[in-house]
Amino acid sequence: MTVNEGLRAMAGFFILLSVALGNWVHPAWYLFTAFVGANLLQSAFTRWCPAMAILRRIGLREEAPRESTSH
Template sequence: MTVNEGLRAMAGFFVLLSLALGTWVHPGWYLFTAFVGFNLLQSAFTRWCPAMAILKRIGFREESPREKASA
C-alpha cells in the first residue's frame, strides 16, 4: 500500500469513527470530523500532511513515477 492510499484509508476511518462517536457518545466528536476535513483541504493546497510523515516512517512506500503515470 502506498502513502497516498494509506492516507485516504486513514482519513476515511477517522471520519467514520468520529461520526459514530458523535452520534452515540457525545456531539463534541463532530469537531474531530471537521478537523480531518480541514486537514484534507489544507493538504490539497500545501501538498503536506502530518499523517504522510507518520505513514512513511512506519513503512508505507511512496508511489513510483510509473505508478503515477498509469493512474
C-alpha cells in the same frame, strides 16, 4: 499499500469513527470530523500532511511499482 492509499484509509477511518462517536457518544466528536476534513483540505493546497510523515516512517512506499509492458 502506498502513502496516498494509507492516507485515504486513515482519513476515512477517522471520519467514520468520529461520526459514529458524535452520534452515539457526544456531539462534540463532530469537531474531530471537522478537523480531519480541514486537514485534508489544507493538504490539497499545501501538499503537506503530518499523517503522511507518519505513514512514510512506518514503511509505506511513495507509489506503487510500475509494471513493465514490454516483454
